[in-house]
Amino acid sequence: MLQKYQHCLVSLIMAGGVVFCWLGYMYSTSLSPKSQRKQAMLMEPVRTDVLTVTPWLAPIVWEGTFDPQVIDEAFRSYNLTIATTVFAVGKYTRFLHALLESAEKHFMVGLNVQYYVFTDLPSHVPINMTLGVGRRLKVVKVPKFDRWQEISLRRMELIQTAIEEYIHQRANYIFCLDVDMIFHGRVGPEALGKLVAAIHPWFYWVPRSQYPYERRTISKAYIPQDHGDFYYQANIFGGAVEDVHRLTKTCREHLEMDKSAGVEAVWQEESHLNWYLWKNKPTKLLSPEYVWDDLRGQGAKEIKLVRFSSVIKNKAEVRENP
Numbered sequence: 350m351l352q353k354y355q356h357c358l359v360s361l362i363m364a365g366g367v368v369f370c371w372l373g374y375m376y377s378t379s380l381s382p383k384s385q386r387k388q389a390m391l392m393e394p395v396r397t398d399v400l401t402v403t404p405w406l407a408p409i410v411w412e413g414t415f416d417p418q419v420i421d422e423a424f425r426s427y428n429l430t431i432a433t434t435v436f437a438v439g440k441y442t443r444f445l446h447a448l449l450e451s452a453e454k455h456f457m458v459g460l461n462v463q464y465y466v467f468t469d470l471p472s473h474v475p476i477n478m479t480l481g482v483g484r485r486l487k488v489v490k491v492p493k494f495d496r497w498q499e500i501s502l503r504r505m506e507l508i509q510t511a512i513e514e515y516i517h518q519r520a521n522y523i524f525c526l527d528v529d530m531i532f533h534g535r536v537g538p539e540a541l542g543k544l545v546a547a548i549h550p551w552f553y554w555v556p557r558s559q560y561p562y563e564r565r566t567i568s569k570a571y572i573p574q575d576h577g578d579f580y581y582q583a584n585i586f587g588g589a590v591e592d593v594h595r596l597t598k599t600c601r602e603h604l605e606m607d608k609s610a611g612v613e614a615v616w617q618e619e620s621h622l623n624w625y626l627w628k629n630k631p632t633k634l635l636s637p638e639y640v641w642d643d644l645r646g647q648g649a650k651e652i653k654l655v656r657f658s659s660v661i662k663n664k665a666e667v668r669e670n671p
């Protein structure tokens with residue numbers, strides 16, 4: 350009798366074990382809450398406080414408008430390489446380490462990233478940094494420029510030639526970053542698109558008459574009053590290699606035409622970038638979360654997450670000229 354009872358108990362425990370394992374398996378695969386995504390509800394917009402799509406139907410990326418896990422899963426199989434240019438000339442090399450260190454934590458994590466550091470001081474580039482799998486850094490020597498405006502003017506030309514010489518064979522996308530910046534939060538494949546630009550953190554709520562566009566007709570960057578969409582900051586822009594090539598080539602030509610006419614646009618290459626993006630609409634816009642300014646501080650309620658921001662610097666100390 351006792352033996353029969355023991356048999357029953359063992360069978361029960363074994364059956365229970367099988368059921369338990371099966372439930373566990375189902376839970377960890379198709380039924381897992383991890384792989385269950387929140388349904389997008391057409392009648393329940395995720396952000397109602399900000400514009401999330403432009404009049405030409407390009408998305409504006411804000412926190413809450415995308416699911417990072419869905420995006421990461423969607424991009425995983427493409428095995429993309431993102432070229433990333435950074436200019437660190439003269440005293441600006443001091444910003445490199447913090448920028449790269451933060452990029453390793455937050456920028457295009459899980460994708461192949463090829464950094465191109467343009468500098469006149471290759472020995473100042475931190476080479477002892479450990480980079481993630483699939484991530485590499487190449488130093489490109491450039492001449493020393495005398496004025497910070499000149500660095501800004503030459504940047505388009507140097508990116509254009511780098512794309513032609515080697516980047517076009519090695520990368521699918523390219524992002525061009527200012528060096529005096531830090532990543533604080535995710536900037537991932539949600540930022541990829543054919544032509545991508547970020548909205549300036551100081552001008553997103555003002556009428557376009559107040560945008561600091563170039564207003565002199567003599568400059569190739571001239572944008573008339575009552576024209577233009579947004580004011581973009583040149584601290585981060587990018588896109589498919591071919592599209593960014595066209596952008597840098599056009600801006601470079603316009604910068605050179607201005608130079609021979611003896612004009613310098615009010616915000617150098619940023620003015621020309623704004624002209625280009627007025628004429629050639631970006632296919633994706635990054636909200637100011639992607640190009641914040643530490644000088645603006647925290648507290649803007651529409652900014653749920655600062656991802657990338659300009660560090661506060663002593664301009665007089667790092668610039669070679671006023």
Ligand code: GAL
Pocket residue numbers: 549551561582583616619642
């Ligand atoms: C500043 C920024 C400059 C330029 C300018 C345009 O805040 O530091 O790089 O973008 O705005 O007005």
Ligand code: MN
Pocket residue numbers: 527528529584659
């Ligand atoms: Mn800067």
